[in-house]
Amino acid sequence: MATLIDEINRRRTFAIISHPDAGKTTLTEKLLLFGGAIHVAGAVKSNKIKKTATSDWMEIEKQRGISVATSVMGFNYGDYKINILDTPGHQDFAEDTYRTLTAVDSVIIVVDVAKGVEQQTRKLMEVCRMRNTPVIIFVNKLDREGRDPFEILDELEAELKISVRPLSWPINIGAKFKGVYNIYENSLDLFTPSKTQVTERVEIESVDDPRIDEAVGEKDAAKLREDLELIEGVYPEFDEKEYLAGKVAPVFFGSALNTFGVKELLDCFVKIAPAPRAVMAEEREVNPQEEPFSGFVFKIHANMDPNHRSCIAFVKVCSGKFERNANYKHVRSGKMMRFAAPTAFMAQKKSIVDEAYPGDIVGIPDTGNFKIGDTLSSGENLHYKGLPSFSPEMFKYIENTDPMKSKQLEKGIQQLMDEGVAQLFTNQFNGRKIIGTVGQLQFEVIQYRLLHEYGATVRWEPISLYKACWIESDDADALEAFKKRKHQFMAIDRDGRDVFLADSNYVLQMAQNDFPKIRFHFTSEF
Ligand code: G4P
DSSP states (O other): OOOHHHHHHTEEEEEEEESTTSSHHHHHHHHHHHTTSOSSTTOSOOOOOOGGGGGOHHHHHHHHHHHHHTSEEEEEETTEEEEEEOOOSSGGGHHHHHHHHTTOSEEEEEEETTTBSOHHHHHHHHHHHHTTOOEEEEEEOTTSOOOOHHHHHHHHHHHHTSEEEESEEEESOGGGOOEEEETTTTEEEEOOOOSSOOOEEEOOSSTTOHHHHHHHOHHHHHHHHHHHHHHHHHSOOOOHHHHHTTSEEEEEEOBTTTTBSHHHHHHHHHHHSOOOOOEEBSSOEEOTTOSSOEEEEEEEEEOSOTTSOOEEEEEEEEESOEETTOEEEETTTTEEEEOSSOEEEETTEEEEOSEEOTTOEEEEEESSOOOTTOEEESSOOOOBOOOOOBOOSEEEEEEESOGGGHHHHHHHHHHHHHTTSSEEEEETTTOOEEEEESSHHHHHHHHHHHHHHHOOOEEEEEOOOSEEEEEEOSOHHHHHHHHHHTGGGEEEOTTOOEEEEESSHHHHHHHHHHOTTOEEESBSOO
């Protein structure tokens, strides 16, 4: 019988992240294909909300539905149990992605060979860096004209601020693309464009093997040898420990659409990527091997059906074995709870599970008990540290347009904020509520969901704000003086903490100069 430790060691829980259109969905699908979780290409629907969909409500609803189904994709690959956590492609939902990154043990970043590192990738990498998450990079679309691979490597290092180490190397790119040399395994894979077929492998002894010349021609073989020599000269040997510490990122090249280079990536990934590791709670470090169960909620997904106002809370198991119908403590409320219908996500299907292990994600049907970041445990008072809320980038006053529905509105706003859709601030001067988001689309989603799920109608009113920052001071008088001077711009967040609403960068800088005893924070955890 497999022990808890065996179960932990065979788990690989990760997310694929990229700038929209780099090929995240395509790569995910190909990984599922290898895992036997799907049998035909095209079975995974992209959950990205296309740019044109900003005002297409049905589209958003459809997309939300799809993203429930594809939130977690679990499958077995050889002896390994793989859990891919999906992240929204649209940048307006970046907060969702940040939170998902708190639940993964490693990350694969997809980069388009022609476009290189794009804005969204840079931001997501920052979050990985904050958490020392191990990262593997897949340079995609080698079948298209793109940039020189050495140039791409330099750009990855400079832009993502991480050392890189190629573990495979392309032979030409674009129309002349012939294949990749697998440095990790010393093998050669020849490129045959195909959406479903797997690579043709040439057995070789070493890089000097004449079979390489036969396969790709003398000229390209010579160039390959030259490139590999340069790589060995420039980049230190691949060191697994450095990768696990988040200090160096192995790089693979391929074409997700053509299923090329994907198996190599997957085979190396399962070998080197970390199994679930110890997690820091506020109280102490928790090891996955510990017998008592513990886990935390990293995502809450509202039900698609407005008649059933229930949600699914996604719990990442951090230690011990999770069991159906066992009694667990919801640490924030102190209540004991039992879950009769927890679900797991295997091969794109959601089904009730009896047990789950560290690294697994369990979906728990919820009627509003959970908040993002909540900890569940076998009894111990543990608080897992989540990711802080970042200061939002866009702000609007939210106004009720139907006084008969103010109760529903209250409830709706509360629930959506628990789900982490946006942040709420209450202006202390005029009592008005301000919603802060990272993207325009969230305002539209909130308005739509308030109407369809809570029957509340709202209107947005503009407010010109640069940043909301959390303030504190060791000097109570200084804090009072600041609040008095800035009383029109003071708000509180949902936890009752003081927030200063700066309407411009200049005003913020002046405030920082004039009030040296006040500390200004741009994330909610300090
Ligand atoms: P995303 O989830 O990162 O946003 O990207 P997605 O996989 O949806 O891929 C974006 C586009 O790039 C898709 O084309 C996809 O077919 C294409 N693509 C992905 N991998 C490769 C590759 O290796 N080579 C080439 N040439 N193209 C690739 P689309 O036209 O936007 O969508 P679709 O209609 O083909 O699905």
